[in-house]
Amino acid sequence: MATALAVPLLATWCVSARPALAQNVDRLTGVVAGLAESEQIWSPSVETDRRSGFVIGAFVDVRTPVTALRVRAEGAVARRGGLVLSDFRGGALDGEVQSDYLTFQLHAKVGGSVGPVHVFAAAGPGVDYLLQSREDAVLAQVLIEEHATVMTGSAGVGVGLRVGTFGAEVEGRWVRGLTDGYRGSSVTVRNRSLEWVVRVSRVRG
Numbered sequence: 001m002a003t004a005l006a007v008p009l010l011a012t013w014c015v016s017a018r019p020a021l022a023q024n025v026d027r028l029t030g031v032v033a034g035l036a037e038s039e040q041i042w043s044p045s046v047e048t049d050r051r052s053g054f055v056i057g058a059f060v061d062v063r064t065p066v067t068a069l070r071v072r073a074e075g076a077v078a079r080r081g082g083l084v085l086s087d088f089r090g091g092a093l094d095g096e097v098q099s100d101y102l103t104f105q106l107h108a109k110v111g112g113s114v115g116p117v118h119v120f121a122a123a124g125p126g127v128d129y130l131l132q133s134r135e136d137a138v139l140a141q142v143l144i145e146e147h148a149t150v151m152t153g154s155a156g157v158g159v160g161l162r163v164g165t166f167g168a169e170v171e172g173r174w175v176r177g178l179t180d181g182y183r184g185s186s187v188t189v190r191n192r193s194l195e196w197v198v199r200v201s202r203v204r205g
Contacts, residue, residue: 028061028167030201032076038193040082040097040181047086051096053079055195061109070109072122077131078103080181080191084139095139099181099191101128105154116162122171123155128191130181143182143189150191151178162203169199 036053057076064071077100084095104127111120128150135143156173177191 026063027204028059028199028201029204030059030167030199032057032059032074032197032199034195034197036078036080036175036193036195038080038082038191040084041177041190041192042084043188044088044186046084046088046093047090049083049085050194051081051083051098053081053098053193055079055103055197057103059199059201061201068110068112070111070120072105072107072109074103074105074107076103076105077101078128078193078195080128080193082191093138095136097136097139097143097182097189098134100131100133101150102131103128103152105152107154118160118162119158120160120169121155121157122173124153126152126154126175128152128177128181142184142187144185145183147179147181147183149179150181152176152191153178156195160199165203167199167201167203169201171197171199173197 033056036055037050038053039048039050055076055078059074061070061072079100081098084093087093107122107124109120109122111118130148133146152175154173154175156171158169158171160169173195175193180188181191182189
C-alpha cells in the first residue's frame with residue numbers, strides 16, 4: 001500500500017521540480033525504470049548475497065551554462081535489501097531483507113555527443129525514505145531498529161540517443177548507503193545496489 005501511494009507523490013514532485021530547475025532551457029523530462037541488484041553490508045561482517053529489486057520513477061535533466069555539464073533530479077520507488085547466508089560465527093543461515101524506499105537523487109552529469117548519440121557519466125548525493133520493510137523472523141530479532149531516512153551516494157555511466165523531440169538513455173550505476181539502514185544491539189547494516197536503468201524522455205527547450 002505504501003509503495004502504491006508513493007506513485008502520485010512522485011508525479012507531483014516531478015511537476016513541481018521542473019519549473020524550479022529550469023525555464024526556457026534545453027531539458028529532458030521523462031520516466032525511469034530498471035533493475036536493482038541489491039546487497040547489504042553488515043558490520044561485523046557476515047556472508048551475504050544480492051537480491052533482485054526494481055527502480056521506477058521520474059526525472060528532469062537540464063542544461064547548465066557549462067556546455068558539457070547537465071544537472072539531473074530523479075525521484076523513484078526502489079526495492080532494495082539483501083540475502084544473508086551466514087551468522088556471525090559462520091554458521092549457515094537463510095535470511096532475507098526487503099526494503100521499499102522513496103528515493104530522490106541529484107546528479108551532476110558530464111558528457112559529449114556525436115550526432116544524435118551521447119555518452120555520459122553522472123554522480124551525486126541522494127536520500128532514501130523507508131516506505132516498508134520485511135525481514136525473516138530470525139533477522140527481525142537482530143535488526144531491531146529501522147532507519148526511516150538513509151543518505152546515499154551514486155555514480156554511473158551510460159549512453160543515450162535523441163531522435164527529434166524524444167530521447168532515450170541506458171545507464172549502469174552504483175548506489176551506496178552512506179548512513180545505516182538498520183541497526184541492532186551490536187550490528188549495523190548499510191545498503192548497496194548495482195542498478196541498470198532505462199530513461200525515456202521528451203526534449204524541451
